[in-house]
Amino acid sequence: MEDLKSATDFWVIGINYRKADTTLRGAYAVNEHQYEAILDSAKVFGVSSLFVLSTCNRTELYGFAEQADQLTGLLCRHTEGSAEAFTAQAYIKKGNEALNHIFNVAAGLDSQILGDYEIVGQIKQAFYFARDRGYTNSFLDRLFNTVLQSCRAIRSETKLSSGTVSVAFAAVQFIRNRIDSFDHKRILILGSGEIGQAACRNLLTFAGKDQVTLINRTEGKAQALAEELGLHTAPFEMLRQYIRECDIIIVATAAATPLITVADLAEGDEKILIDLSIPNNIDAAVQQYKGIVLANVDDLSRINDETLRKRQAEIPKAEELITCHIHEFAEWYLMQQHVPVLKAVKEKLHALNMQLAEARQQDDKQAVQKALNTMAKKMRTEEQRPGCNYIETIHHYLKQTVA
Template identity: 35%
Template sequence: MYVYKCFLIVSKLSENRCMWFDTFMTFTENLVYTFARISVMITKHMASFHHFIVIGISYKKTDSYTRSQFQLSADAICDLYQKAALFGNAGLLVLSTCNRTELYAYNISAEWLLEQWQHIVQNNVTVLNENIYHYAGKVACSHLLRVASGLDSQILGDREIVDQVKQALSLSKSFNATNVFMERLVNIALQCSKRVKNETQLSDGTTSVAYAIVKYLKNNAPNNATKLLLLGFGSFGKSIAKNILTYMPHLDLSICNRTLDKVEDFSQYNSITPIPWEQRYQSVNDADIVIGAIGGGYQLNTDNIKTCKQRLFLDASIPSIIDKGLNKLVGQYVVDVDIISNILTESLQTRVTAVPKAITIVEATIQAFERWLLEYEQMKCIRTFKKYVLSISSKNAVGSYLFKSQIDSNINQIASKLALKIKNAPAYKGCHLLHAINEVIIF
């Protein structure tokens, strides 16, 4: 009725009926197109979810040695972001930790991601294909929220993953390799993680990998051990150092890092000895306990390690920096990150009871993200409609203010009908959309 009324006004006020008929037809076609797009979105119920995928490997199917073969170096990650940025309206997030390597993508195919990953690992393609998992759509979104909340961590409720997700998003943005969908989803995942931490006991207690190392040392360190060497001083290494100083202050802690400035700054406020990277083997041979916390694929050369004394190696690095072959040498014992993580099982009972509530929070957050995504897609349709309406209701297009006033009145009526259609949609009761529609389309 509103479109027909608009047509009558156009016809009566126009001296050139053909021109106004063409204008009316353009208006009508775009109005119908807008209704059709919104109807399709509601019927398909969030089809945009299907453009989001994740492929990866994790501790659930692979041990630390296998995972280390597929971890992506900093250079490889940057190269992936550069390539992803060329896709245009696409998004990529690379999460590479000691427990998992995952590639989250929007508008990028799983085949392309797998091809790039295979090219990087080269000789290990068969093993990668056997252990990789692939999620899409809502399942992939839920997986990201579970990861960020600590529900999918090897140590349940581990909080270190939150900073790793933030850093991954920041790096992706620096290469323009993200988009509206990806940024919104990651930010919602971080908000979900905060809710889980504040509203449940999923992260209660000291059960981080850094604390697990301390707990292992208390039970298994050689009785006469006094000298401890920490290799690596990133965020993880720093966490280990703080735990050692807090819970085992009797040990003489030395820290060796490829960048010594950070260690020297730390030594100003803590009782530790900074060791230049060039002196690492001398320090390893002098130590009773060696903890590896270095990324980037570096590995100690076993030929430079002397076996004149009993020594315990704790390898918390992915890829591993300490060759397990050292176990074959007299007095040398190597423990990897999987063994370290397993010793925390007894401390996790409280966290396990918090899992159902944490899952409920994740599910509620996904539903909120669904509502936002539907609104976002609808608003894009309405903005497109507004663009066409503005073009035909301008003074130059209609030839008189009288016509503009009358067509504006009809457009407002059409907007009301559009809002009513959305409100009565079966998928959502979209009352919260009405204010936004008024701002966008009624002028």
């Protein structure tokens, strides 16, 4: 598997919001424990280097293998869904197509809400998780850095992510469209991860700090965010009480099963429930009560405002910047293929200089580097084969040295 490092062995397999609803996406969502298990068993499936991206909109596995079904088998081995159901809704991309895909995903061009910049942080977290455990290679490391450069360029040179449109923002907009005012509304935020934090900040634009209570399984995380934003917190053990008392509840957790079910509500309750989790953490059956309004991430993605229309106009500019960065990565990749030849030439030139040392008393480093630079330049700009460059460089160097 050490040979699985070329672009032709690079794959991405995944499902996203385009063909898979929240229920299906939830079956292939990957939590931290599952991610560890995927990495640990990668070699058993013939996967040499990889990282996994799992968000509310998608689950994707980027890695090196001989066949795509090796990656599919690895993912499905450690998630709830079957390989058959996954394959029926999945996209499979290889080589250049896979490279183009990751650039588009990171830029927000493939997001459920166009230009959603939260995906960049999610990709960073996913990549660092695999890299820190030794499951990436030089190809993935360089690719990741180039993708980040592309994102920064798009962020600074276009308005693709301008304005405030994200899943968390859409959640607040959804609520505003269904109530006259936030006055006297009690609000519960369940979860203090990235999306939960974003939801808190968006809510505080319209609601008072004393109206919002934050609950998280890990109380330390909830307290840190609460102190930063001036919010109330409550222990997880009091969740049922706050579900009964609050008018608006936003759930953004990574629980494997629903945290709010029919048993937590009653006929006559009037509440707005927002589920920003994948898999869903609010049981859809709660909608049997007439006073309950429930929305998940797919419902929220249907917002259509002036900000999104402006973002649409920025797509061509973003695609141009992506093309430039893909070319930059391709140039680096192609030069890596010549490294063994350049190394061999360097070793041969130094050996020749050792043999000629008695005939000439001068430092050979500058002459050797000049010859290498000339060869590298030719290999970038000409279609001549590496072997021909090798012979030509040695011959030219000997001619100059003897002269």
